[in-house]
Amino acid sequence: MADELELLRGADPVPPDGPRFGDGPLDHNAERRLERLLREPEDRLPGRTGPLPGRTRARWWGLLTARYRAQRGLRSGRRPGPRLPGSGRQRLAWGLVATAVVTALTLTLVLSGASAPPAVAAPRPLVVESGSTPVPLNRMAERASAAAEAPGAPRLRKGTHVQSWSLGMSDDKPPITLPEERIVRWRADDSHTELVVATDPRHPGRPVLSDAGGKPHLVDDGHVLLDRTYPPSWSDAPPHSPPPRDPARLRSYLTESQFTGTPLTTPELLDAMATLLDHWTLGARESAALARLLAAADGLRPVGRVTDRLGRRGQAYVNDSGGVRRMLLMDPATGAVLGLESTLTRPEPAFGVEAGDVMSYSAWMR
Template identity: 65%
Template sequence: MADELELLRHANPVPVDGPHFGDGPLDHHAERHLDRLLRERPTISAPSPPRRRTRLAWGLAATAVVAALALALLFTGQTTAPAVAAPRPLLVQADSTPVPLRTLAERAGAAAADGAPKLRKGTHVQTWSMGMSDDKPPITLPEERIVRWHADDSHTEIVVATDPRHPGRPVLGGDGELVADGHVLSRQTYPPSWSDAPPQSPPPTDLGRLRAYLQEAEYSRTALNTGELLHAVATLLDTWTLGARESAALAQLLADTEGLRPAGQVTDRLGRRGQAYVYDGTGSRQMLIMDPATGDVLGLETTFTEAEPEYGVKAGDVMSYSAWMR
């Protein structure tokens, strides 16, 4: 198992074998592991466009995946199945009581009274992203990404192929090949950036300014609909780890958004319990998972509500899922 994955897991406030409700600030032990991981910085490379969503380029890569699976099982005698299956949609607990978004926003405001934790640039996120083609079945790529900014305004991004639901099993890498759990897909340090355009600039806590900020982050000249707003929230959380006040402002903005209905309690793919809020769009459903006490956004899942036979997609398949951590 790669050393980088071990360091990431030691730094993770929600390890696979740890207790639930561990989604809090990193302790000194975790920070020490992160510092060790990020101090080994490679030569600064030229900046590249920000990663939005993992998308698979098919072609020979898909054939290589099938061949790699067959060879691995045939010649190595491997008995542990690779973790290549797409995740099933999260299920709302049947007997749970939905919490209205306004109630959750009030809780978030109360939790933010002391202003802690603080806003921090950078992110730690686990994603599952589906890749599709015209002539091959869709596959899902599980990745963990951590981005940390440094004092000189440069930042380091590490992307690892791993599926926390199946620790230790081989997974599909970024090019569709079968790799070991913890395989480092990329590790780059980017030079300083002083952009003041969203989402690089700090998000405001004023609701009107926050709404305009998210609209600008989506490069839209018109007000965002609910689906676009949720995408903008994902863009924000892929750049920033929100502080208590920013989370409270975002919760209030979401409470004022039409079409987000409370669904009840869910346990996400990192074992955290949250409240689910669902938006039904055209051909897809988005489920936002939020911490019921602090209003933090824990995750966002998008599922197909209509089949797309030409791509091998069935209604209910998970298109993408992101789980953000502190």
């Protein structure tokens, strides 16, 4: 990665210490370098000879596009970019031209065929902080039980608020990562609303990939994908019925929600937990029951402290099974589940993914 960053710094037409940074149009040298970048084959970079691996090309172009957008003030949404000199019409014309260049480049990469490099690489896996002390799950369960007895402890609420990243794969197109935020709220009459927007909090204001309509395309940050109200409905079957507060009963509840009819393996337990959290925002007592259930699971080992994609710190627990690494993230103070990440541990060439690619990540919020 360090080598790629050095190549990027050398190729950047607007370096951060440049005298014209943020003040106006590119100078002649920068214009020439940008023209070269856009016209020359993408597998030839300054300071390097020979082709780069496909995923390296994709990451490099992604970094260059993001860097160029940020430095030329081409942000969209909440964060206005720097003002350009000249008349309003000139500023608008430059913005439209530059935006068209970047968008055309991005869409060319995103929508290219199977022989092209992956358009948008999956986010990097969460990283355990060096030197952090792992907390055993049984101790986390004790903390969750203590939090459940505290005055004003959170109560169970039907509905969810979750930020997710999912890897879309097919056998004829490059994989793409789709970031979405989903909010489900239930009303007293058993009707509920569902709001889904395309957004990535790691990159506020930038365009976001979506596959709504069946084809991948860019949409504005915060673009509404779904806003719907559903009529009253009720079910006493898991995961629609309220989860119990006892670990043994909760295990039976999760088993029933997965329709397996057999005891859940640890990967199946984590998947069932994710299904539960996509329907319910757990109270402190339900979180304590879940923590005790997870503490009794086989093959879920503590690895240390991790900061998730929403900037929250938690304790991480890992299970490796069937070519997938699942990382559970829990609040170190309350034992509540913060997130679940699934990462490939072996490549899947038919789908253009490699070991270490993040298949999915969910970050649950209250």
